[in-house]
Amino acid sequence: MKTYVVSVITQDKPGVIETLSNLISTKQGNWQASNFCQLAGQFAGIVEFSIEEAHASDVEQALTALNEQGFQLQIKQGEGADSQSPCxxxxxxxxxxxxxxxxxxxxxxxxxxxxxxxxxxxxxxxxxxxxxxxxxxxxxxxxxxxxxxxxxxxxxxxxxxxxxxxxx
Structure with a gap:
């Protein structure tokens, strides 16, 4: 299993989260956490998802292809579990x-x-x-x-x- 963290910014419009969640789901990924908001006419956020190693390359290519639709993405592979100390x-x-x-x-x-x-x-x-x-x-x-x-x-x-x- 691989974990990815993807930051996203695109012009605010309906369907941004749908586009991302559909892509991740179609490639057999599991959406784990996210935070999104509209700021100054832009829609920005970050999402964490996990995916089987066999589908990792496919999801990376599909995410990169979103650049042609006006999305700006930064894709990073996660580095393991977060600390469990209390917040x-x-x-x-x-x-x-x-x-x-x-x-x-x-x-x-x-x-x-x-x-x-x-x-x-x-x-x-x-x-x-x-x-x-x-x-x-x-x-x-x-x-x-x-x-x-x-x-x-x-x-x-x-x-x-x-x-x-x-x-x-």
Missing amino acids: STIDITGNDKVGIVKEISSALARHHINVIKLTSTSEPAPNWGGNLFKAQVEVRSPSQQALEEAKDALEAIANDLIVDIELG
């Missing part, structure tokens, strides 16, 4: 500013905290006149102490930043 979730809310994701990711990296998943938005803040930044970050930490130190570092980024950590 924690960090919720962050505050005034949006240029560089906030860089500052957040730097604070986490300095404390050797691995980002598993990051979801963020910037939306108008009611009654403030600016934008409100919201992020949910799923992480794996080497220790509880590292997580507490990272929380302090995150809260130091801005005096209005609210950081809540749910331990996994």
Whole structure:
């Protein structure tokens, strides 16, 4: 069995996921996980699937052929099972500013905290006149102490930043 991770970007239109799932299914692949969204008129995402070795070459060729339909894909073979250590979730809310994701990711990296998943938005803040930044970050930490130190570092980024950590 081989596992693949494929990143996809194409113009947003109905049927993108159907095209991918049909291709993977037709080639005897098993869709295991994915995350997709529409951003600025583009549809982008990532999918993980597994397939028998005998069908691997066929699915790679079929995926590559999608480039002719306007898809941009990056195909990578998986490197084994993910770590099973527990994850924690960090919720962050505050005034949006240029560089906030860089500052957040730097604070986490300095404390050797691995980002598993990051979801963020910037939306108008009611009654403030600016934008409100919201992020949910799923992480794996080497220790509880590292997580507490990272929380302090995150809260130091801005005096209005609210950081809540749910331990996994």
